[in-house]
Amino acid sequence: MQAQKYILAFVITAAIFVTAFYIASVFDARRVADIRATQEAVSINILSLETQFDLMGSLSCSTLSDNPVLSEELNSIASRLSVAEENLGQDDAEVLSLKKQYSLLEIKDYLLMQEISDKCAKFKPVYILYFYSNKGDCADCSKMGDVLTYLRETYPGLRVYSFDYHLDLSALRTLITLRKIKSEEGLPAFVVNNRAPVYGFKTLQEMEVLIPELKTLATSTPVE
Secondary structure: OHHHHHHHHHHHHHHHHHHHHHHHHHHHHHHHHHHHHHHHHHHHHHHHHHHHHHHHOOOOHHHHHHOOOOHHHHHHHHHHHHHHHHHHOOOOHHHHHHHHHHHHHHHHHHHHHHHHHHHOOOOOOEEEEEEEOOOOOOOOHHHHHHHHHHHHHHOOOEEEEEEEOOOOOHHHHHHHHHOOOOHHHOOOEEEEOOOOOEEOOOOHHHHHHHOHHHHHOOOOOOOO
16 A cells, blocks of 8 residues: 555656656747747848848938938847847857847948948937947946947937957957957946047946937937
């Protein structure tokens, strides 16, 4: 009788374990499928955006004034990339590959904005090059990111380009050199409209003082 109880307990425990394992496997499979779908969407968006860059380079100033930037597309890719990074990890090979592609797109957009600005006198973009670190050596990077996200959402005309300082990408290293970003000064670091680099966390109020050009940008409609 006692043996039957042990056998029954074992069978019940095994059944619970198998059921839990099956459920976990199903959820893991769905999560992986969602991540893969996100990665595919990012890749398609990247290809589409590269094509748009080529098209915009040939547009007239009057056309560009109606729709001068591709911020919505870049922000969409950033959101999808954030999901992939969160689920697969920041050191995942596929995530790093997507991150490099996205960083190249940001640099390309940054150069395009400068080209358009030189071409069209009335088009004066306001942009921030933001350099952060995910290596655990930047306690204020997350807070600074939140401030910049708020500014970008408040001022749709503001372009914020975010770069992982430690990303192994030659084009990024060149940008860092050209903009004279020095890691020994500490991160986060950012450059506003090619002015001298600014280091350390800045509050929303401090950023608005540092970027007087924000007053020339239209603000978004407040969310009730």
